Every structure is written in structure tokens, then in C-alpha cells.
């Protein structure tokens with residue numbers, strides 16, 4: 001394969017993608033496949049940091065709509081991301097790669113606290129770093145956490161691996177006539193309210209000039225091709 005285009009990436013994995021055909025929880029085969037892809041990236045020399053969502057376990061806003069206090073339900077959502085992160089840590093470790101979960105909430109009998117300088121050090125040593133518990137604050141999403149960590153660790157790119165092939169003119173799951181954008185600017189995504197990522201996440205990437213790729217999490221080997229420069233999914237850049 002060609003030279004690496006990106007040497008340090010922040011990979012945002014959809015929590016919901018871990019569901020598979022189930023209604024709640026983690027599909028072992030999907031977890032294994034994603035862990036293997038992360039290991040391949042690391043072995044190819046890509047410093048790989050990961051943020052995993054929690055949509056397969058709990059979404060705070062949905063629980064709040066059912067009557068639960070919003071802050072409490074967001075705390076539950078963040079703990080859900082820790083569960084996913086621990087599962088991924090185990091899967092990666094079983095494939096023989098060093099990996100650390102770092103949590104934005106303090107649960108240091110379970111995993112490391114998030115400390116930026118330590119995270120960067122882990123990456124430099126070739127360890128996979130999984131950032132858990134989102135930003136540590138309610139009312140945010142793991143997409144915002146992914147943007148924040150990408151900026152903090154100075155990632156070359158943020159890759160959002162999700163359930164659609166990229167960014168469309170409208171939600172392709174709801175509008176069959178939605179057209180695909182292979183390239184667009186953050187301002188375009190914000191102005192046109194292309195809800196593939198929340199505004200906080202988009203603004204952070206825009207202001208700190210971190211390019212964002214949105215791609216399908218179910219496409220085997222796509223992240224590897226992407227880090228070698230192939231155009232995959234949609235690229236969102238500062239204008």
C-alpha cells in the first residue's frame with residue numbers, strides 16, 4: 001500500500017453500530033471485526049485513538065423523554081460508553097496489542113483517568129487509546145467528545161465511522177432522494193443543518209482546522225484505505 005497520509009487519527013465509532021441485530025448490548029462479531037481493524041491500523045504505524053459512543057446501551061435524551069432526570073440519564077449514557085470501551089479494550093488486548101481506556105469520569109479502579117499528556121504518551125508508544133465517558137459532562141454527545149479529544153491530541157483527522165456512507169443533503173435513512181456529498185465545508189454542514197454530527201462537534205473541528213471524514217462503519221478495511229489516502233465517505237473541511 002502507499003505511504004500513510006495520516007499518522008495520528010481519532011476514530012469515532014458509533015455505539016449503535018455495536019448492536020448488530022440485537023436491540024441492546026454488544027455484538028461479539030462486530031466488536032471483533034472493529035478491534036481487528038484498529039490493530040491493523042496500529043501495526044501499520046498509525047497512532048490510533050478511539051472514542052466509542054453509547055447508543056447501543058443508553059441515550060440520555062431518550063431516557064429523559066421517558067421522565068428520567070436529564071443529568072442522571074446523561075451520566076448513565078456516559079457510563080454506557082465506558083462499558084463499550086472496556087469491551088473494546090479486551091478485544092484489542094486479545095489480539096496482542098497494548099491498549100488503555102482513559103475515562104473523562106473518575107473510575108480509576110476500572111480504567112485510567114483522562115490526562116492529555118499521558119494519552120499522547122500512550123499513542124507515541126504505539127498503544128491504542130480509547131477515550132471513555134464522553135466529555136465527562138451532561139448535555140454533550142460522544143461526537144463532541146471525539147472532536148474535543150481530536151483537537152487536544154492534535155490528531156491529523158477525525159474519522160466518524162457511522163451507519164451511513166457519508167454526508168447527504170438530508171438524512172438518507174428518512175429521505176430516499178437525499179444526494180451524497182463527497183466534499184463540503186463545516187459551514188455548509190452547519191448552515192444546511194446536515195445532522196450527521198452535532199453543531200458543537202462541527203464547530204470545534206472547524207475552528208481548530210481538524211478535517212473530518214464521515215464513513216460507513218460496516219465497510220471492511222475502509223479506514224485502512226482512508227489513512228493511505230483513498231477518498232472514502234465524505235470529507236468535511238474548513239473553508
Ligand SMILES: Nc1ncnc2c1ncn2[C@@H]1O[C@H](COP(=O)(O)OP(=O)(O)O)[C@@H](O)[C@H]1O
Nearest residue numbers: 014016162163166167168170171173194195196
Ligand atoms: N445530512 C445527513 N447526512 C448523513 N446522515 C445524516 C444526515 N442527517 C442525519 N443523518 C443521520 O445521522 C446518523 C449519524 O449520526 P448519529 O445518530 O449520531 O450516529 P452515531 O451512532 O454514529 O453517533 C446517520 O445514521 C443518519 O441517519
Ligand SMILES: O=c1ccn([C@@H]2O[C@H](COP(=O)(O)OP(=O)(O)O)[C@@H](O)[C@H]2O)c(=O)[nH]1
Nearest residue numbers: 015053054055060074077134135140141142
Ligand atoms: O460528553 C458526553 C458524551 C455522552 N453523553 C451521554 O452518553 C450517551 C451516549 O453517547 P452518544 O449518544 O453520543 O452515542 P452514539 O450516538 O455515538 O452511539 C449520550 O446520549 C449522552 O446521554 C454525555 O452526557 N456527555
